[in-house]
Amino acid sequence: MTSTTALHAKHLEAGAKMVDFFGWDMPINYGSQIEEHHAVRQDAGMFDVSHMTIVDVTGPQAKAYLQYLLANDVAKLKDKGKALYSGMLNEEGGVVDDLIVYHFDDTNYRLVVNSATREKDMNWLNGCAEGFEVSITERSEFAMIAVQGPNAKEKAATLFSAAQKEAVAGMKPFFGVQAEDLFIATTGYTGEAGYEIMVPVAQAASFWQGLLDAGVKPCGLGARDTLRLEAGMNLYGQDMDETVSPLAANMGWTITWEPADRNFVGRKALEAQREAGTDKLIGLVMTDKGVLRHGQKVRTENGEGVITSGTFSPTLGHAIAMARVPAGVGDTVEVEMRKKWVTVKVVKPSFVRNGKSVL
């Protein structure tokens, strides 16, 4: 059974090429994936991300529950609307999923988790809630549209009411606010400024049309993947999963170790991993012809690794990748491409931000 979002008819109307994405019939592109990519880097593009799962966590122990559930610590969230990126780990210290949590107050939070792992995540959230006084409520009545790019905020604002404009005025990155019928957040998955906007399903198509009329280019999952990879953002299921430590997925910064007595799921295993050392997620750059791709073998002086995500970077004009390799590799590694071993450069796993190369 294939699921469709509230914007499905709009995608077909625009002539999108549709693909099955973990049970969802979603647009991969509307013509040229590269043009869509450039639109986000240079102007404004939008993505239907309604397939993602929105979950509200409320109740007197909402904060305590999330402090137990997540490797990052929601106690860091002091301001209303502030968001946090975190991994949700299993007892073995593997990543069940990565997510964003918005804080409204200590009894009221909103999570956005991946669509591909929806059922597993809901079971996990409910399983971990045992003994906590919390309610966990999926909010499937919302569609979600990500509007991203240097002109995204300005173009999106043409659809906002006076109250909504006031609500987002001066809003810093990684905040969300409910403003009348819209939940507007300064988050994204592209490395550009913009919003992720939750809109009631009934209004989704007209809101999308409004953005089209404002000159926002519809973008598919293809461009979403090249944009997030340029930005050095992980894709769950590819760059990490239940068998991978966040320490081996460039997610060390999302683990809050202090206070040491905060018990969160996976903490013990994670401490042991930290002690023993783990593989590392690195960035790779290849300026010669060819494209680095997921699954290609990597050879380093410390042993073998693998490319977790690779692509042609439309912004940089050459191949980039993220690879999981043994710790302590040098300035170059070798990648097996089409039966040949090619030397490529090692960089931090972040390539483009705000339209510009960070290499």
Add this chain to the structure above:
Amino acid sequence: MSNIPKDLRYAASHEWVRPEGDGVFTVGISEHAQDLLGDMVFVELPDVGDEVSTGDDVAVAESVKAASDVYTPLTGEVIAVNEDLEDSPELVNSDPYGDGWMFKIKAEDAAEFENLLDAEAYESTLDED
């Protein structure tokens, strides 16, 4: 439905062939093939002077999505390659039967052309996909 010009012949592996006279044939990939691959980012072409045999992988069409071998549909000598694809691989997407051509081959046996699929037969292979 994909555009499949009647005046060309095709290989089941999605190359098209156009006779230019004097045993010379131009080769590219079909609109259907470029559509499957998506935005082209590199095209690796054979060298002029290469002696190639039918079915050899002689070129690589690399898109955002995948790298795909291109096979020569005829035996002969490569006498020209489309150097514009070096800087503008997207020509394969925008004009697969025109400016997106890949290489020209001087066939050893021009009659080999007749064994290739005509537009109708090629179209029927797509229906089976």
